[in-house]
Amino acid sequence: MSIESPIREPLIFGDVNLHTITEDVCGPTEHKPTKAWWFGFTIACCGFAFGIFCFTWEVMFGIGTWGLNKTIGWGFDITNFVWWIGIGHAGTLISAILLLFRQEWRNSINRSAEAMTIFAVMCAGMFPIFHMGRVWNAHMFLPLPNDFGPLWPNFNSPLLWDVFAISTYFTVSLVFWYTGLLPDLASIRDRATTKMRWSIYNFLSFGWTGSVRHWNRFELVSLILAGISTPLVLSVHTIVSFDFATSVIPGWHTTIFPPYFVAGAIFSGFAMVHTLLVVARVTMKLENYITIGHLEAMAKIITLTGSMVGIAYGTEFFMAWYSGYKYEQFAFINRAFGPYWWAYWSMITCNVITPQLFWFRKIRRSPVAIFILSIFVNIGMWFERFVIIVISLHRDFLPSSWAMYVPTWVEAGMFIGTIGFFFWWFFLFAKFFPVIAMAEVKMIWKKTTTGKPAGAFLPLQDYDPDKAYQLADMNNPNYLDSAGGHDHGHSEHHHTEEPITH
C-alpha cells in the first residue's frame, strides 16, 4: 500500500469509513426526494416542456420561424450545438485522461461529470437534426441504402465526420459510464428493502457480484476504454472545429481551430461541472467527498484552459494582421468594433479576464466565487461560438449582402428547452443513480486519509491548506510506517509484501 505525503490535502474529509461512503451515496436514492429536488425538477420540466413546444413549432412551420437569412445561415442552432458539445467534453476528460494521469481527485467527480457529458451530447445532437427542417429525414445523415438510388453521404464533408464523431463519442461515453456504474448499482441492489427495488436494480446492475475475476477484468476494461477515449475526446471537438476551419470564410478558415476548440471545450465543460457540483455537493450533503480541494483542482484547469483560449484569441488577431489578407483583417476588426462588438467583449471578459481571478487561492477555494465565475465562463463560451459563427457570417465578401441576425422566440425557446432537458436528466440521475463512484472512492479512502496532519477524519471546515505543512506530523508512526492504519476499526494488521506463513 502506498501512502501519500501528509502535506497533500486529503481527498475525503470527515469521520468516514467504507460503510458511511455507501450510506452517503446510496442514501439519496433510497429516500423520498427533498423539496429542493422537487423545486429544481419542476423548473427543469417547465423548460423542457417549453422546448418541446418550440421544437414542434419549428417542425410544423419550418426553418422560416428562425431569424436566419440568406447571409447568416447558421445562428443560434449551431451556436448551441457547439456550446453543448463543448460542455460534454469535461466528463470524458475527467474519466479518461485524468485516469491515465492517475489523478485520484477525479474519483469523486467522474460519475456526475460523465453523466453530464452524456446529457449534454444529447442536447447537442438535437440542433443539427432539427436544423435540417425535415427531421423525418434525419436517417439520411447515415450511410444507409436509401430511396434515391445508390446515393451515399459525402465522406469528404466535415459535417458527415461530425455525425460519426458525435455518435461514436456518445456511444463510447455511455458504455464507459454504464460499465463503471455496475458495481455501485449492485451496492444499491444489495441494500434494497423491497422486492420491486431489488428487481429494478438487479436488472440494472447486470448481476454484478464483486468477484475478484470480474474486478480484474473490469479494471483492464476501464483502462483500455480510458486509453481509447482520450484520443476520442480530442478528436470530437477537432472535428467540430473542422466544420468551420475547412471553409474559406474569413474568421473560420483558421489552422489553430482544433487545439483552440478543444481547449475551449474543456474550459466550458469544467465550468459546467463546477456549476452543477457546487450546488449538488451541498444539497446532497456530499461535502466530505466533493471537497473544496476538488473544486480548486478544477478551478486550476479552468485557469489553464481559459488562458489557452485567451492566447488563441490573440493569435487569431495576430495572424489576421500578419497574413496581409484584408478580408481576414476586416473580419477581426469587425468582430471587435463592428455592430456585434458587445458579443465580442462579453466573450473576452467572461473567458479571458474573469477566470484569471482563480489565481487567488481565496477565490479558488470559495464555492460562492467559483459558482459565479463558472456561470461567467458558461456565458462567455456561449458568446465565443456566437462570435465565431454569426459575426464571421454577417459581413462577408459582398457588402451588398451584409445583414444582421436577430433570433426569434422559437430559437430562444429551443435553447431554453435543451437546458431544461439537460437538467431534467440530471435531476433524475441524481435521484436514482449513485452520483459518486463509490467503489473508486473506497479504493482511495485508506490511502488519502492515512497519516494526514490532523489525521484522517478531519472536519472539512478545519482544514487550512496553508497550515497543512506545519500540522504534518512527520513522526506519526502511521505515516513513517507506510503501512497505513488508524484505530477506527480498520487495518490493525500491517501489510507486508512477503507471503505470511504460519
Place this chain on the structure above:
Amino acid sequence: MLKIKRTNCIVAVFNDDHVLLGALRTAVAKGYNIIDVFTPFPVHGIEKTLGIKRSNLGIAAFVFGCIGLCFGLSLTYYTMTYDWRINIGGKPNWPLLSFVPVLFECTILITALGMVTTFYTICKLAPGVIPVIYDKRATDDRFVVLLEDDARGAEIRMIMKENGAEEIRDDVHVTDNFPGPSPLKLR
C-alpha cells in the same frame, strides 16, 4: 419460493483489505482451495495471490480495433469509390486523407463496443442475471472469501479465524435472493 440448500463451501468475512490479503496468502500457502473472493472495490494483490492471470481483453480490444478499421475502410471505399462515384469538383474518388476522421471513429467505436461486449460475456453479466450472493455486505464494506469445505474444513475455519476473519460460516445456497431473509440469518 425460497429454496435453501447447503453447499460444501465456507464463507469467511473480513472487514479490512490488508487483513484479507494476509489471510489469503496463508490459505494459498497451505494449499486450500479458494473458490472466489468478493470485494466492494478492486483490492490489488488478490489476483496475484490466487494466481489469476492478467486478462486478455487487451488482445480482444486490438482485434476489434482492426475489425473497426476494416469496416470503416470498406464502408468508405464501397460508397465513395466503388458503388456510386460522385464528381465533386474533379476531386479524387478515393481521398484516403479525408476518410481519416471516419476511419478513426469507426475504429474507436467498434473497439469499445466489442471489448465491452466481450467483458460482459466472459463475466456473464447481463440485464436480469440473478447473481449468487454469499454476503450482501460484499458490495458495501466487507470482504468475502469463498473456500472449499474439504476434509480439512475445521482447520480452514481455524486458520481463517486466526488470520483475522470477522465471521466464518457454512455457505447456504439461496436460489431467491430477495425478499427472503439473508443467508446470514438462515445458517
